[in-house]
Amino acid sequence: MLIKYAQAVSCLAVTCAAEWVPRPTSAPETFPSAYIKYSTVLGLFLQDDNATVPGTFDYTATNFGLINRTYPTDTECDNSFTQWQKFEHYVDTLNIRSGKNVNYKVLFLGRHGEGYHNVAESYYGTPAWNCYWSIRDGNGTIVWADAKITLNGVAQAQKAADFWASRIKLQKIPVPQSYYVSPLTRCLQTANVTFSQLPLSPLHPFIPTVKELFREGISGHTCDRRGNKTYIHNAFPLYKIEAGFSEEDLLFKPLEGEVPTDQDIRSKTVLDDVFGSDGHTWLSVTSHSGEIASILRVLGHRIFSLNTGAVIPVLVKAETVSGTPVSTATVPYTTMSTCSTQPPLPIATS
Ligand SMILES: *[C@@H]1O[C@H](CO)[C@@H](O)[C@H](O)[C@H]1NC(C)=O
Ligand SMILES: *[C@@H]1O[C@H](CO)[C@@H](O)[C@H](O)[C@H]1NC(C)=O
Numbered sequence: 001m002l003i004k005y006a007q008a009v010s011c012l013a014v015t016c017a018a019e020w021v022p023r024p025t026s027a028p029e030t031f032p033s034a035y036i037k038y039s040t041v042l043g044l045f046l047q048d049d050n051a052t053v054p055g056t057f058d059y060t061a062t063n064f065g066l067i068n069r070t071y072p073t074d075t076e077c078d079n080s081f082t083q084w085q086k087f088e089h090y091v092d093t094l095n096i097r098s099g100k101n102v103n104y105k106v107l108f109l110g111r112h113g114e115g116y117h118n119v120a121e122s123y124y125g126t127p128a129w130n131c132y133w134s135i136r137d138g139n140g141t142i143v144w145a146d147a148k149i150t151l152n153g154v155a156q157a158q159k160a161a162d163f164w165a166s167r168i169k170l171q172k173i174p175v176p177q178s179y180y181v182s183p184l185t186r187c188l189q190t191a192n193v194t195f196s197q198l199p200l201s202p203l204h205p206f207i208p209t210v211k212e213l214f215r216e217g218i219s220g221h222t223c224d225r226r227g228n229k230t231y232i233h234n235a236f237p238l239y240k241i242e243a244g245f246s247e248e249d250l251l252f253k254p255l256e257g258e259v260p261t262d263q264d265i266r267s268k269t270v271l272d273d274v275f276g277s278d279g280h281t282w283l284s285v286t287s288h289s290g291e292i293a294s295i296l297r298v299l300g301h302r303i304f305s306l307n308t309g310a311v312i313p314v315l316v317k318a319e320t321v322s323g324t325p326v327s328t329a330t331v332p333y334t335t336m337s338t339c340s341t342q343p344p345l346p347i348a349t350s
């Protein structure tokens with residue numbers, strides 16, 4: 001933190017007098033009838049722009065999508081600053097100058113690399129996958145329960161690692177100060193491949209916190225059932241597991257799934273938890289397509305589907321506002337529809 005602060009001060013003539021210390025977003029607990037309202041600051045990343053097509057977007061060809069533009073704080077920066085350094089200074093300044101109930105964070109939301117369940121869904125076709133195969137642990141050849149990443153998935157995570165390394169070298173990008181990860185194996189692995197070999201500051205080492213609620217939509221598919229806490233700890237001994245994390249997966253229910261509105265409610269719960277407890281600005285979250293889509297909804301970001309292994313940065317404004325938040329009443333899981341007989345393989349179209 002101190003080094004981070006010293007760097008910020010070097011181009012901060014106007015604001016360095018402020019006694020600014022990083023702080024988490026004011027938690028609603030301190031204001032009984034208040035809640036955190038999230039929004040996405042627009043105009044900074046190509047991914048915010050309706051004209052950008054998610055399906056063909058390559059974050060590694062576009063500097064993570066950071067738009068080449070000026071910021072109001074550029075005059076405080078040295079001419080040698082890269083786009084990411086100027087952006088870092090802009091965000092730090094937003095935080096210094098914002099009132100105590102407003103806080104900005106940049107989230108790097110990364111989707112896991114390709115898992116065996118992704119391969120199986122493509123192989124069997126989505127209808128047969130959803131109704132028949134997804135509720136099984138595997139097919140005798142491969143296992144997709146709590147799916148691991150494939151070699152292609154490892155390569156996608158390595159591509160993210162190489163891209164981070166190039167941004168550190170060429171752009172002096174602000175690297176994550178905290179890391180969060182879904183408890184599903186494909187994310188635990190992806191985060192490891194992506195971050196464990198990077199030249200990070202000893203102040204902010206790669207020690208991710210495993211958080212239950214960053215998991216994928218809980219669908220009744222065995223790929224969304226997590227391993228027990230002992231397994232996670234033994235497989236990833238350096239990872240920190242959040243307090244209160246249960247030994248067994250208490251959220252997965254065979255043949256039942258959580259509804260999307262409930263997923264958004266728990267995405268907001270986990271964001272409130274992170275924003276309310278983490279004073280850092282630059283955060284990494286390794287999660288899933290469905291869960292990142294839910295997080296983006298909560299943040300008011302446009303829909304932006306990520307390919308396996310892709311990363312999207314979002315500048316988030318979190319405002320603690322008084323009032324009663326919209327209802328957070330959840331509804332029961334709904335029953336999945338399944339088929340009793342094995343559907344035929346899709347007919348090859350090529
Ligand atoms: C982007 O699209 C959404 C939904 O169609 C629309 O509400 C929004 O105004 C658009 N934003 C811009 C900047 O055009
Ligand atoms: C910004 O400019 C650099 C070099 O001029 C280029 O490599 C990069 O892709 C550009 N970024 C965007 C988002 O256009």
Ligand SMILES: *[C@@H]1O[C@H](CO)[C@@H](O)[C@H](O)[C@H]1NC(C)=O
Nearest residue numbers: 119120121123139140141142
């Ligand atoms: C199991 O699924 C994989 C693809 O996910 C496929 O390559 C393999 O042939 C399947 N095994 C059997 C026994 O059908």
Ligand SMILES: *[C@@H]1O[C@H](CO)[C@@H](O)[C@H](O)[C@H]1NC(C)=O
Nearest residue numbers: 189192193196197235236237
């Ligand atoms: C973590 O990643 C490193 C380097 O990519 C690899 O050597 C190591 O086996 C991985 N550890 C786990 C637990 O996956």
Ligand SMILES: *[C@@H]1O[C@H](CO)[C@@H](O)[C@H](O)[C@H]1NC(C)=O
Nearest residue numbers: 227228229230231232247248
């Ligand atoms: C945890 O899961 C592993 C398999 O992944 C199993 O071998 C072990 O018995 C389980 N431990 C407990 C305490 O249930």
